[in-house]
Amino acid sequence: MKVAQLEPVGGHGGMDYYDFGLCQGLSEAGVDVVLHTCDETVPPQGAGFLCRSDYRKIYSKAPPWKRGFYYLWGTVNAILSACRDRRLICHFHFFHVGLLPLLDVLLARLIWRKVVITVHDVESFVRKPGAAKLGRWVYRRAHGLIVHNRYSKEALIRYAGLNPDRIDVIPHGNYLHAVKPVREISPARKSLGLLLEARVILFFGQIKEVKGLDLLLEAMPSVLANVPEAILLIAGRPWKCNFSRYKEQIDRLGIEASCVTHIRFIPDEEVATYYAAADIVVLPYRCIYQSGVLLMAMSYKKPVLVSDLPGMLDIVKDGETGFIFSQNDKNSLAKRLSSALADDGALRRVSQNGYDYVVNHHDWKTIGIRTASLYKAVLDK
Numbered sequence: 001m002k003v004a005q006l007e008p009v010g011g012h013g014g015m016d017y018y019d020f021g022l023c024q025g026l027s028e029a030g031v032d033v034v035l036h037t038c039d040e041t042v043p044p045q046g047a048g049f050l051c052r053s054d055y056r057k058i059y060s061k062a063p064p065w066k067r068g069f070y071y072l073w074g075t076v077n078a079i080l081s082a083c084r085d086r087r088l089i090c091h092f093h094f095f096h097v098g099l100l101p102l103l104d105v106l107l108a109r110l111i112w113r114k115v116v117i118t119v120h121d122v123e124s125f126v127r128k129p130g131a132a133k134l135g136r137w138v139y140r141r142a143h144g145l146i147v148h149n150r151y152s153k154e155a156l157i158r159y160a161g162l163n164p165d166r167i168d169v170i171p172h173g174n175y176l177h178a179v180k181p182v183r184e185i186s187p188a189r190k191s192l193g194l195l196l197e198a199r200v201i202l203f204f205g206q207i208k209e210v211k212g213l214d215l216l217l218e219a220m221p222s223v224l225a226n227v228p229e230a231i232l233l234i235a236g237r238p239w240k241c242n243f244s245r246y247k248e249q250i251d252r253l254g255i256e257a258s259c260v261t262h263i264r265f266i267p268d269e270e271v272a273t274y275y276a277a278a279d280i281v282v283l284p285y286r287c288i289y290q291s292g293v294l295l296m297a298m299s300y301k302k303p304v305l306v307s308d309l310p311g312m313l314d315i316v317k318d319g320e321t322g323f324i325f326s327q328n329d330k331n332s333l334a335k336r337l338s339s340a341l342a343d344d345g346a347l348r349r350v351s352q353n354g355y356d357y358v359v360n361h362h363d364w365k366t367i368g369i370r371t372a373s374l375y376k377a378v379l380d381k
């Protein structure tokens with residue numbers, strides 16, 4: 001079975017961890033797979049699959065229309081490559097549906113390829129006129145659809161009016177294959193300019209409005225009243241928002257002495273340092289379908305505190321595999337975060353349980369087998 005994976009985000013936005021895990025799992029399941037991704041992705045050494053950088057300059061500073069052209073040209077090259085290699089399935093990964101994803105599907109179907117789509121976010125968190133209608137049209141033309149949890153499946157059924165039998169739930173894999181040896185806490189904190197005795201709260205990854213950083217900042221004064229040595233470490237770059245609004249909030253709340261901000265893309269070689277330095281990772285999201293940051297934190301054996309969104313509750317059980325607070329409630333967040341930081345035994349217990357959970361339930365080899373079974377069903381239709 002020969003499959004083309006088309007995933008253009010890759011190393012630009014941290015999707016390379018996901019891509020490599022999935023492709024390696026598929027390879028071990030006997031699938032001949034090629035990953036078509038962006039030119040910011042560094043191919044892994046000794047992998048059981050080929051990685052091609054067909055999506056070039058799509059994240060450059062060129063005008064939007066030109067970057068759109070580069071994207072479309074990347075898809076054309078990837079699909080032509082699939083034709084030459086006689087790959088009968090084109091597997092796309094969508095976080096939103098717009099004109100370019102629509103053209104992806106049309107081009108693949110034009111040359112009689114089977115289309116499989118992993119729907120990472122059922123609805124885009126950046127709402128655009130006509131997006132819902134376009135999304136329904138695209139998803140109904142896929143031969144196979146994958147989502148990562150039951151909540152996403154239910155949302156996709158409502159959103160696109162699909163028969164439930166057309167949607168497969170296959171979990172998001174862990175990040176154990178990408179976890180670098182974790183540094184000792186002392187050198188990690190020293191390299192980041194943090195005090196060894198601090199209680200470090202990590203907010204990691206792309207900074208989006210839906211991720212609730214503002215809520216975490218509002219909770220910090222209460223946390224500091226209970227845990228004066230607490231430090232909030234914010235690491236990541238903004239996405240379609242300006243960090244200045246958060247800086248103004250930090251100043252207004254008077255918590256600048258307890259906030260360390262590294263507002264930039266965190267390269268792969270530095271990720272382990274941030275997790276090593278953290279006592280807890282907080283994901284105060286207001287809306288999410290699934291979270292790579294959650295699985296990465298658990299893969300690094302770090303305790304997590306998450307909002308009680310359905311996409312989180314599939315993985316996190318309060319007091320067992322993590323901690324939970326009431327979404328969009330700064331008082332609930334402050335109380336749960338303060339109590340977690342005050343209980344070292346609970347932090348150790350949930351970090352180990354969380355790690356064991358992602359090892360046993362989010363293994364890429366099993367995911368590869370299940371995805372390969374979906375491919376076979378698609379080809380047999």
